[in-house]
Amino acid sequence: MRALPKPSALTSCEFWGAILLTLFLVVVHTRLLLHAGGLWRDEVNSLYVATTPTLKDFLDSLVFDPFPILFVSVLRIWVVLGLGNSDFSLRLLGFLIGTSLVGTVWLSCRLIGKERAAPVWPLALFALNPLTIVEGDSLRGYGLGLIGILLSFALVWRLTFRPWQTGTVVAATIAALIAVQSLYLSSLVVFAICVAAVAVAVKRKDWARARAILAVGAIAALSLLPYAGILRRAHEQLALQSNPKTVADEARSLMSIFASGKSGVAYVWMLIFACGLIPLLLPRSRRYLLACIKNPSDELLFTFIVVAVGAIATFGFLFSSGLSGSSYRRPLLAAASLAIQLAYTGLRRNPRAVVANLVGVGLVATTFVPAAYHRSQVRRTNCDLAAAAVAKAAHVDDFIVVMKFTHAVTFQRYYHGPARWTSIPAVSDHKQHRWDLARAALMSAAPIQDILLRIEQELRAGHKVFLVGKFPRSEPDPLIVASPSQNPWRLEFYLDNWRRQVANLLRQHAVQCAQIPLNQTQPVNPGENEELFAFSEWRD
Numbered sequence: 001m002r003a004l005p006k007p008s009a010l011t012s013c014e015f016w017g018a019i020l021l022t023l024f025l026v027v028v029h030t031r032l033l034l035h036a037g038g039l040w041r042d043e044v045n046s047l048y049v050a051t052t053p054t055l056k057d058f059l060d061s062l063v064f065d066p067f068p069i070l071f072v073s074v075l076r077i078w079v080v081l082g083l084g085n086s087d088f089s090l091r092l093l094g095f096l097i098g099t100s101l102v103g104t105v106w107l108s109c110r111l112i113g114k115e116r117a118a119p120v121w122p123l124a125l126f127a128l129n130p131l132t133i134v135e136g137d138s139l140r141g142y143g144l145g146l147i148g149i150l151l152s153f154a155l156v157w158r159l160t161f162r163p164w165q166t167g168t169v170v171a172a173t174i175a176a177l178i179a180v181q182s183l184y185l186s187s188l189v190v191f192a193i194c195v196a197a198v199a200v201a202v203k204r205k206d207w208a209r210a211r212a213i214l215a216v217g218a219i220a221a222l223s224l225l226p227y228a229g230i231l232r233r234a235h236e237q238l239a240l241q242s243n244p245k246t247v248a249d250e251a252r253s254l255m256s257i258f259a260s261g262k263s264g265v266a267y268v269w270m271l272i273f274a275c276g277l278i279p280l281l282l283p284r285s286r287r288y289l290l291a292c293i294k295n296p297s298d299e300l301l302f303t304f305i306v307v308a309v310g311a312i313a314t315f316g317f318l319f320s321s322g323l324s325g326s327s328y329r330r331p332l333l334a335a336a337s338l339a340i341q342l343a344y345t346g347l348r349r350n351p352r353a354v355v356a357n358l359v360g361v362g363l364v365a366t367t368f369v370p371a372a373y374h375r376s377q378v379r380r381t382n383c384d385l386a387a388a389a390v391a392k393a394a395h396v397d398d399f400i401v402v403m404k405f406t407h408a409v410t411f412q413r414y415y416h417g418p419a420r421w422t423s424i425p426a427v428s429d430h431k432q433h434r435w436d437l438a439r440a441a442l443m444s445a446a447p448i449q450d451i452l453l454r455i456e457q458e459l460r461a462g463h464k465v466f467l468v469g470k471f472p473r474s475e476p477d478p479l480i481v482a483s484p485s486q487n488p489w490r491l492e493f494y495l496d497n498w499r500r501q502v503a504n505l506l507r508q509h510a511v512q513c514a515q516i517p518l519n520q521t522q523p524v525n526p527g528e529n530e531e532l533f534a535f536s537e538w539r540d
Contacts, residue, residue, distance in 0.1 A: 011118070013358060018106075018118040021365060024372075025102050025127055031376035032137050033095040038087050038384030040528050041409040041433070043139035047090070048431045050075035063233045064432040068224070070181035071141035087384075090139060097144060098137035102127050104147045108154035108338060119341055120361045122150075126337035128368040130375040131326050138380075141182040142327055148179025149334045152190055153306070157342070159213060160197040160302065169212050176220035179331070184231075188313040189306075189331040190220055196305035200298050303339035310335055374523075381528040383410040383468070385518040389532055390466050391417030393516060399458040401451065403469025403499050406433050407528060411468060419466070422451060424498050435491070442491060448498045452505055459510060459538035467533040472496075472503040511537035 039047065049065045050072040052058040062069070078084055078093050105127050109119040126132055136143040155172035162168070176194075179186040194217035201210035314332045344357055387410075390400055400421035402408040408423035412430040415421065425441035425448055427434050441447040455465050506513070516532040 011354070014118040014120055014354070017358070017361065018120050018123055021120070021123040021128060022102060022106070024369065025123070025133075026099060028133055028372050028376045029095055029098050029102070029137060031373075032098075032133065033088075033091055035377045035379065035522060036091055036137070037379040038381055038414060039090065039139060039410065040381035040383070040525065041406055043090075043380070044409050044413050045432050046072055046075060046139045046141075047079075047084075051079055051084075059230070061432060062227075062230050064434060066184065066234060067141040068181045068184065068227060070178065071144050074144070075139065091137070094137040094139050094143065097147070098133065101132075101136045101143055101147055101150075104150045108150040109341060111151075111154035112157055112338075112342060113345070120357070121341040121344065122334075122337040124361045124364040124368065125340065126333055128365060128372055129333070130368065130371045132330060132333070133372055134375055135327050135330060140327075142330060145179055145183030145186045146330060146334050148175050148177075148182055149186055149189055149331045150338065151175035152179050153193055153335050153338045156193050156197045156213060156216065157302065159216075160200050160209065161298070164209065164212075169216065172216045173219050176216055177223055180220045180224055183331060184224075184227075185314065185317070185328055186331045187220065187224060188317060189310045189335050191217065192306050192308075192310035192313060193335065195309050196302045199305055200302050203298070203301070300343060303343050307332075307336050307339050377522055379520065379522055379524045381410055381530075382518055382520050382524045383407055383528055383530050384414040385520055386468050386530040386532045387411050387414035387416075389516055389518055390419075390468060391415055393534065394419035394464065394466055397458075397461070398464045398466060399454060400466045400468065401455070401502060403467060403502070404495070405430070405438055407469065407530065409433060410528065422454075424448060424451065424495070424502060426451060438491060438495070442494055447494075448501060451502065455502070455505060456509070456538065459535065462537070465506070465510070465535045467502075467506070467535065469499075469530055471531065471533055472500040474500060475504050506535050509538055509540070510535035511539050 045065050046067075049058065049061045052061055065072070075084075075090075075093065078090075083089050083092070102123075105119045105122045109122065132146070136146060152172065152175040155168060155175050159168045159172050176190050179190050194213055197213045198210050201207070201213060310332050314329060318328055394400060394417050396418040398419040400415075400417075400419050402411050402421060402423040405423035405425060405427050408427075408430045409432065411421070411423075423430065425438055427437035427441070429437065458465050512535065514534045516534055518530075518532060
């Protein structure tokens with residue numbers, strides 16, 4: 001039987017593999033900076049919050065932007081320094097945070113221990129994930145929040161397992177504050193990290209260390225108290241966006257943490273999961289695995305509690321609130337990737353385990369590399385192109401309809417033409433996502449009647465009506481007026497129906513319809529990939 005390579009050679013393979021992944025990530029982040037294009041609606045929202053003129057406006061805007069103040073404060077400083085004059089200069093901030101996140105992966109493993117300095121799993125599983133790349137570089141709080149999570153994990157681990165140092169307590173507290181002041185849901189993962197550390201300290205009867213860890217968690221938690229009033233008001237906004245979920249829905253969303261949009265990814269994850277079960281199902285392999293792990297009763301306990309408590313808290317909150325989206329689960333993935341790296345390093349003395357680890361990392365990287373490279377050339381929005389095109393084509397007497405009021409947040413930033421415009425429904429403020437104003441329209445007996453009448457008037461008068469967005473092909477269903485006590489709110493159902501009413505009116509009565517090309521040369525994010533149509537003349 002052929003002998004396995006020496007441990008030193010395998011360690012070198014890990015290190016150079018991590019270096020290659022890091023260099024690839026730098027290339028991907030650079031490509032994303034060059035290809036991301038204009039700001040999409042959530043980023044426009046962040047920019048508005050960061051540039052509000054008064055403190056009252058700033059506090060009021062936080063209700064409609066589900067993030068604490070840290071990132072928008074950084075963004076405000078960036079703008080004040082004169083670095084926010086263009087979309088590219090704004091995206092440069094996101095690029096710096098995104099690449100810093102890659103560096104934080106290395107730093108976190110270094111803080112945990114020199115022998116863990118090649119962070120192959122956090123790089124392959126977390127940093128290389130296309131969704132992490134896109135979200136980390138966006139003008140939102142995700143990048144800073146994920147940096148805080150990685151540092152919190154590493155510093156709290158160091159506080160738990162290394163000799164006592166006051167500086168470590170201070171650094172862990174700062175990292176936890178960065179995490180929770182960037183993303184609200186980071187507090188659930190910080191809680192899980194602190195619970196794991198306290199459990200280990202209590203097991204060792206190290207009460208002083210347990211008190212220090214509790215202090216780190218308590219300070220982070222207390223820092224969120226000023227947001228209590230804002231969160232109460234924001235809860236009403238989130239309720240309008242949520243949908244009831246089943247356990248099956250949450251199970252699918254669990255897979256979305258790892259998915260990259262390619263069908264082969266699911267099969268690779270099934271293979272890795274099945275291979276991971278082998279040592280657990282076979283008693284002999286299980287005993288051998290545990291014998292190879294350094295101090296399993298403490299380090300494994302820490303990693304298990306972090307992942308278990310973090311998963312229960314995160315998915316429990318998302319299931320109960322009805323919120324969805326991979327961005328909400330990204331803090332959990334950050335902590336889980338470090339936990340996997342930490343659990344694996346106890347096996348590094350065994351060459352077979354190192355080889356198996358390299359194979360697993362290679363499979364994960366192979367699935368994510370093509371998807372990450374593709375995502376790096378995707379435009380975040382083409383609404384800026386649509387706004388420029390319609391500004392050039394429309395005259396002062398024409399009328400523009402933006403099919404989604406949430407997309408109108410982007411449209412209002414880039415549209416500078418003479419024609420008047422509205423969204424479906426017509427809300428009075430397009431600087432942020434005003435779900436409360438959309439709800440007010442929902443309560444009306446005829447929420448889009450004015451828009452329908454305006455379209456008819458303009459076409460009868462010989463003017464053009466421009467439609468920005470997707471053109472629905474199906475006819476609307478009958479609607480009933482929503483009641484104030486309706487729960488849960490199904491606002492999206494009404495929004496879709498209103499869009500179909502507008503499309504149906506144009507389909508039946510507009511004589512001419514032409515789609516205006518946007519001259520885009522690269523793929524566009526499906527979440528904000530607009531089309532532009534021009535309608536003219538009226539027929540009864």
